[in-house]
Every structure is written in C-alpha cells, then in structure tokens.
Amino acid sequence: MLAFDTAIQVWLVHVAASSVVFSYAVFAITEFYFTKGLVPLAILCAIWFHPGDAQQWRREIVVAILCAALVAFLLGRLFALTLPFRLRPLYDPAVHLLFPLADKTGVRMRLWSSFPSDHAALWMTIAVGIFLVWRWIGMLTIAQCAVFVCLPRVYLGLHYPSDVLGGAIIGAFCAWMFSRAPIRSRIAPIFVRFMEYRPAVGYMLAFLFFFELATMFDEPRYLATLVVKQLHGGSLR
Template sequence: MNAFDMSIQTWLVHIAASSVTFTHVVHAIADFYIAKGVIPLAILWAIWFKAGESQRWRREMVVAILLSGFIAFLLGRLFALTLPFRLRPLYDPTIHLTFPLADETGKFLRMWSSFPSDHAALWMAIAFGIFLVWRWIGVLAILHCILFVCLPRVYLGMHYPTDVIGGSAIGALSAWILTREPLRRRFAPLFVRFMEYWPAVGYMLAFVLFFELATMFDEPRLIASYVIKAL
C-alpha cells in the first residue's frame, strides 16, 4: 500500500472503531441499491421527460450517459482482469488494519481484484453526465457518488482510495467522451427515434436496462460465474 492509501485507510479505520452504529449505517449504505444507483438513475428519467426547446438534446444526452456508464463499468472489469491483481485491503494482512464488519462485507470479493472500482466507474459516469446537463443537480450527483458509493467502500475495506479515484476517472472520462456532439450524434438520435416510434417496446427495454444498472448486473454476473465454473 502506498503512503496516500495508507494514511486515508488508517484514519478511516480509527473512525470505524469509535462508533458501531455509524459503521452499521455505512454498511447499509454500501449494500442498498437505492443509496447507490436508484437516485441518479431517477434523475436521468427526470432529464428525459423534462419539457422544453432542448428536449431532444437532453434525450440524446441521456442515451450517451447511459452508454458511458455501461462502457465505464466494462472498462473497470476489463482493467481489473488484465492489470496485475491487487488484493483488497480487507484481506491484506500486511497492512495490519482491522476493518469493521469484515465477515459480512467481504464474502464474495476475495478473488476480485481491487483496482479499479467498477462501482466508482459506473456511478461517476452517470453523475458526471448529469453534471453536463444540469450543473447544480450534477454537483449533487457527484457528491452523492463520492459520499454514498466511493467512501463507504473505502471505509469498509473493499477498496483502497486510489481504486475509487481510478474508477471515478474512468467514469468521468467515458461520460465526457461519449457526450461530445461529434460522437453522440452518431448513435444517440437512433435510440431517441426508436423510443419515439415504438414507446411500448422502448420503455419496456429501458425498464430492464435501468434495473440491471441499479443492481450492477448482479444476476448476469452471477450466472456468468456459474457458467465459467461449470466449464
């Protein structure tokens, strides 16, 4: 662990030792989907349905933001699989830190590399995309990502600070690139027209997509892990 990670992680562990109630609250925030993705995704629905002269532009931005979140999530997983394996702080005995609720937090994470955080990548992409459309709401969305997605995962030992910083950078960069007009205009209008011409099918598929995003594709990932083990 580098000095930057060590100083922050040690400080957070000392906070954890001072309040059991606070630790349980943080653990609940880290687990609950509504604390992570449901709120920013609900904001995207508000952006989509907001009336006004620039409604089509906003809808194109929503499409680009969703795609950037999906790509950021995939990039986070790709980097975790291809970069040198980094043991999560929760399992690393060399750092000599005892994390709160370790038995409950780290049941399924031992074989998953710590860097980068795919949670930070996905939700920072969504938050930064919201910022590009609604500035003050976007600031709140970014703060929400930092306080309710990134910090709890560092506090509980699931990630190092640099893991969530790296994931956040991937997410913000993905959102910035895919929302640029020259690139956005190549794919977003097609999806907007599809939603306008076939709303029943479009909103049905949108519901499924938002559900999977909110749950971080838990079920598809679980199915994939079973298939890999079976093979």
C-alpha cells in the same frame, strides 16, 4: 499500498472505529441499491421527460450517458481482469488495519481484484452526465457518488482510495467522451427515434436496462460466474 492510500484509509477506519451504529450504517449503505444508483437514475428520467426547446439534446445526452455507463462498467471489469491482481485491503495482512464488520463482508470478493472500482466507474459516469445537463443537481449527484458509493467501500476495506479514484476517472472520462457531439450524434439519435416510434417496446427495454444498472448487473455476473465454473470443471456449490 501507496502513501496516499495509507493516509486516507487509516483516517477513515479510525475516525469512527468505536461506533458500532456508524459501522452498520455504512455497511447498509454499501448494500442498499437506493443509496447507490436509484436516485441518479431517477434524475436521468427527469431529464428525459423535462420539456423545453432543448429536449432533443437532453435526450441524446441521456442516451449517451447510459452507453457511457455501460462502457465504463465493462472497462472496470476488463482492467480488473487484465491488470496485475491487487488484493483488497480487507484481505491483505500487510495493510495492518482492523476493518469494521469484516465478518459481515465475508470472503465473496477475495478473488476479485481491487483495482479499479467498478462501482465508482459506473456511478461517476451517471453523476458527471447529470452535471453536463443540470450543473447544481449534477454537483450534488457527484457528491452523492463520493459519499455514498466511494467512501463506504474504502471504510469497509473493499477498496483502496486509489481504486475508487481510478474508477471515478474512468467514469468521468467515459461520460465526457460519449457526450461529445462526434460520438453522441452517431449513437444517440438512433435510440431517441426508436423511443419515439416504438414507445411501448422502448420504455420496456429501458426499464429492464435501468434495473440492471441499479443492481450493478448482479444477475448477469452471477450467471457468467456459473458458466465460467462449469467450463473449468467446477461445481455450482
């Protein structure tokens, strides 16, 4: 555990350790999809439908950011699987912290490496993407990602501060890279034209993709876990 992690984690855990209501509120924030990604995704919809001379550019940015978000999420999972395993602070006896509502969190993520945070990677990508189009709303979205996505996961011991920082850096980099003209111009116009010529199919698929983003691909990840267990001779229980 880095000194940077120690200082922030100790302060967060003790700042409201005596408030049960606060702890349950933070736990609810980590569980609710609305407080994580629904609002930023709704803002992307507003950007897409906003009229004006720059509508084509804005729509290309939306497509680029959605592609970047998927890549950032996959990179987070790839790094978690390939980098040295890092036990989450909630389960690490060396941390010497009593995290609030540890019994509610359970053991479902004990075998998942802590670094980096895929939540931070995904939602920081969306937030930075919004910032590239609408500065003030983007700044609020970045703050929302920090306060409602990153900090609660540190407070509950699901991640170290460096985990969410690493995820946020991945997300910000992916948003910047995919929004650059050389990459955006190769990918985004194809999707924009498809949405214009096949709106029924296009918006149906967009809705499904937004649903998976909002739920952090919970169902595909669950199915992948079942497949891996069966391939290794495990049971479904």
